[in-house]
Amino acid sequence: MRESEEKYRVLLDSSIFGILAFDNETHLYSFSNSAACKLFGYNKEELSRLNLTNFHPQDSIEMIINEIELQGRGEKSISKALPCLRKDGTIFYADIAGYSTIINGRSCSVGFIMDVTEHKHTENALRLIEEKHRVLLNGSPYGILAIDIETHRFSFSNSAICTLFGYTDEEFQRLSIEDIVPSASLDLVMTEFYSQMRGENPISLAQPCLKKDGTVFYADIAGAPIVLNGRKCSVGFFNDVTSRQKAQEALKESESTLRKAQEIAMMGSWEIDLINQKVKWSENCFILYGLKPFEIEPTFGYFKSRVHPDDVHIVNESIEYVSQFKKPKNIEVRILFPDGHDKWAQIKIDPTVIEDELVALKVIQIDITDRKLAEQELLRAKEKAEESDHLKSAFLANMSHEIRTPMNGILGFTQLLGEPNLSGKEHQDYIRIIEKSGKRMLNIINDIVDISKIESGQMDISISETNINEQIEFVHDLFIPEIEQKGLQFFYNTTLPTKEAIVKTDCAKLYAILSNLVKNAVKYTHEGSIEIGYAKKGEFIEFFVKDSGIGIPKERQGVIFERFMQADISNIRAFDGAGLGLSIAKGYVEIQGGKIWVESHESKGSIFFFTIPCNFLPEGKNVVEQAIPAYIVENQMKKLKILIAEDDEASVEFLEWVVNKFSRGILNTATGVETIEACRNNPDIDLVMMDIRMPDLNGYEATHQIRMFNKDVIIIAQTAYAMAGDRERALNAGCNDYISKPIDQDKLLVLINKYFK
Numbered sequence: 001m002r003e004s005e006e007k008y009r010v011l012l013d014s015s016i017f018g019i020l021a022f023d024n025e026t027h028l029y030s031f032s033n034s035a036a037c038k039l040f041g042y043n044k045e046e047l048s049r050l051n052l053t054n055f056h057p058q059d060s061i062e063m064i065i066n067e068i069e070l071q072g073r074g075e076k077s078i079s080k081a082l083p084c085l086r087k088d089g090t091i092f093y094a095d096i097a098g099y100s101t102i103i104n105g106r107s108c109s110v111g112f113i114m115d116v117t118e119h120k121h122t123e124n125a126l127r128l129i130e131e132k133h134r135v136l137l138n139g140s141p142y143g144i145l146a147i148d149i150e151t152h153r154f155s156f157s158n159s160a161i162c163t164l165f166g167y168t169d170e171e172f173q174r175l176s177i178e179d180i181v182p183s184a185s186l187d188l189v190m191t192e193f194y195s196q197m198r199g200e201n202p203i204s205l206a207q208p209c210l211k212k213d214g215t216v217f218y219a220d221i222a223g224a225p226i227v228l229n230g231r232k233c234s235v236g237f238f239n240d241v242t243s244r245q246k247a248q249e250a251l252k253e254s255e256s257t258l259r260k261a262q263e264i265a266m267m268g269s270w271e272i273d274l275i276n277q278k279v280k281w282s283e284n285c286f287i288l289y290g291l292k293p294f295e296i297e298p299t300f301g302y303f304k305s306r307v308h309p310d311d312v313h314i315v316n317e318s319i320e321y322v323s324q325f326k327k328p329k330n331i332e333v334r335i336l337f338p339d340g341h342d343k344w345a346q347i348k349i350d351p352t353v354i355e356d357e358l359v360a361l362k363v364i365q366i367d368i369t370d371r372k373l374a375e376q377e378l379l380r381a382k383e384k385a386e387e388s389d390h391l392k393s394a395f396l397a398n399m400s401h402e403i404r405t406p407m408n409g410i411l412g413f414t415q416l417l418g419e420p421n422l423s424g425k426e427h428q429d430y431i432r433i434i435e436k437s438g439k440r441m442l443n444i445i446n447d448i449v450d451i452s453k454i455e456s457g458q459m460d461i462s463i464s465e466t467n468i469n470e471q472i473e474f475v476h477d478l479f480i481p482e483i484e485q486k487g488l489q490f491f492y493n494t495t496l497p498t499k500e501a502i503v504k505t506d507c508a509k510l511y512a513i514l515s516n517l518v519k520n521a522v523k524y525t526h527e528g529s530i531e532i533g534y535a536k537k538g539e540f541i542e543f544f545v546k547d548s549g550i551g552i553p554k555e556r557q558g559v560i561f562e563r564f565m566q567a568d569i570s571n572i573r574a575f576d577g578a579g580l581g582l583s584i585a586k587g588y589v590e591i592q593g594g595k596i597w598v599e600s601h602e603s604k605g606s607i608f609f610f611t612i613p614c615n616f617l618p619e620g621k622n623v624v625e626q627a628i629p630a631y632i633v634e635n636q637m638k639k640l641k642i643l644i645a646e647d648d649e650a651s652v653e654f655l656e657w658v659v660n661k662f663s664r665g666i667l668n669t670a671t672g673v674e675t676i677e678a679c680r681n682n683p684d685i686d687l688v689m690m691d692i693r694m695p696d697l698n699g700y701e702a703t704h705q706i707r708m709f710n711k712d713v714i715i716i717a718q719t720a721y722a723m724a725g726d727r728e729r730a731l732n733a734g735c736n737d738y739i740s741k742p743i744d745q746d747k748l749l750v751l752i753n754k755y756f757k
Contacts, residue, residue: 041087143238166212493533525549672697
């Protein structure tokens with residue numbers, strides 16, 4: 001018996017799981033193995049003197065006792081991740097699986113314990129990462145839908161698509177593609193989707209769509225296939241183009257009416273007597289030919305002499321046709337004026353037949369020059385619109401690629417994190433890849449927001465004294481590892497001494513311009529060198545970025561600074577990017593009073609130039625104070641009582657972490673009504689971080705009601721939309737200021753310091 005007992009004791013002691021036997025009456029531990037001792041930091045003798053309260057945080061004790069009581073009654077066994085306390089006071093998380101048994105005649109609970117702290121931290125990190133990317137997608141100005149290709153139902157919808165169609169996110173989960181596309185267009189759309197899923201082409205079409213209230217609007221749709229949660233889906237990007245469609249229809253109707261009026265006003269007639277070869281002219285014909293009556297010879301030969309030489313054959317062929325078939329004929333030819341210019345005329349030739357003999361031709365002639373010019377203008381406009389649509393479609397398809405690529409990284413490595421037996425290094429590598437993909441996605445959204453702000457005049461300008469030598473050197477040091485890795489040389493050229501290299505400009509935007517131009521040079525240069533520098537020219541500094549890359553075709557040099565042009569360079573489309581870098585650089589240069597241009601030769605390289613004033617004096621409301629470094633802000637901030645009005649747990653944790661350093665107390669509310677009551681019951685609150693989108697009452701209305709009884713508390717609005725007009729709406733509601741999600745820690749600290757120095 002003793003040998004058998006010793007055998008089982010050795011087996012239990014060698015287990016990789018911690019094993020503890022807990023007396024259900026005394027709450028003392030009657031057995032422990034070596035793994036349990038190592039896990040908790042006690043020896044076996046110490047463990048035998050301890051009870052349940054020594055192993056778990058105080059706030060978890062009641063839940064664990066309840067679990068044990070249920071287990072003792074045979075209702076269930078413990079099996080969940082629980083917080084545990086080591087001897088040194090540190091907390092770790094453990095999966096505990098347990099059951100009830102009888103040991104030495106006493107009722108006991110036996111627990112098998114495995115440390116899962118690293119998995120717990122990974123889950124928390126993933127939850128924060130997933131939330132960040134949900135916020136990014138919700139901040140997109142384009143409506144985004146993910147459609148399950150088998151069920152035709154929607155598996156994802158962002159805020160913009162909900163606004164566009166009038167459905168809530170929950171309602172979209174119950175809908176399919178048949179609910180948002182008119183039945184007359186459904187077959188076309190489904191054909192496009194299926195060809196897309198076969199890899200033949202991405203969707204890119206203008207399509208009538210149905211809103212929730214039944215109204216029809218037109219949307220440009222770009223889409224591409226993706227795998228979400230193991231299922232084949234199509235991601236669609238929607239852009240409302242209803243106003244453009246209506247404008248085109250109105251233009252067509254207007255053109256038709258105008259054309260008819262002009263034709264009536266400029267109609268002339270004449271008749272040719274084929275027997276005598278005489279011509280009778282109406283008065284309007286004199287105007288149409290730019291001649292006076294006595295200057296026109298009454299012969300058919302004279303008429304042909306006034307027709308443009310390139311169009312005479314049309315007249316001859318038409319007369320031959322009418323003579324042969326005795327049927328009317330319509331032609332369009334150019335008529336020459338005495339001063340050498342020409343006008344277009346539409347001519348209808350109508351035969352007069354007597355006893356089967358053609359005796360005369362009646363001619364009605366209309367000046368259609370304006371119509372022809374309008375047609376040519378419309379043709380140019382159509383080509384330009386088609387080019388614009390082509391660029392937009394290329395951009396949307398490119399955006400689909402740019403978003404799907406990091407999304408695949410995020411979703412793929414998120415799934416891999418769930419695999420068993422991963423090493424710690426593998427966990428960290430996967431999380432690093434997910435974070436890198438997230439940053440790439442954030443850069444895409446930031447570029448779109450920046451372009452929107454530039455075009456709407458909402459871009460802020462922050463002026464400070466800036467050392468341009470340091471800016472050039474910083475950009476050089478930042479890019480030198482990447483450039484040398486490609487086997488290229490990287491030079492920089494600063495021509496002014498330090499004292500003279502100080503200018504008043506927007507330091508951050510100057511850096512953005514230089515870095516965008518250098519990124520562009522690195523992307524299109526495969527051998528040789530890149531150089532950056534500047535020269536002082538009067539009251540301006542002229543910067544340059546020179547490369548020995550592939551160069552830019554001459555016909556494209558005039559449009560490379562336009563939005564989305566990079567997406568249309570089909571012959572070299574192997575490059576990543578949304579095609580907004582040069583557009584953003586141009587916008588930043590121009591709002592600082594400068595200009596930008598390029599000189600380039602194919603296969604020889606390019607030089608991008610831009611100028612900025614030495615002392616820029618901006619005008620307008622978008623000038624902001626220079627930012628204070630975050631570490632100075634933290635040191636100068638007084639202790640504040642802060643209310644975080646936010647219903648998202650991950651966002652609350654992040655904000656608490658940021659403001660904890662200078663807070664004397666933090667409150668949290670999850671709804672608009674709770675926020676109002678918290679402010680009413682705590683008049684000493686210094687700062688409210690007000691989320692705009694909350695249950696039962698949004699942040700705008702909550703702020704409005706708070707201002708009825710508290711005019712002094714500082715309220716900063718926070719929203720994931722980040723679109724033009726959000727700031728003004730927040731200020732009108734009574735907020736002191738506004739910050740967009742995802743929230744940058746340094747920007748938030750600077751903003752708070754503005755009110756609590």
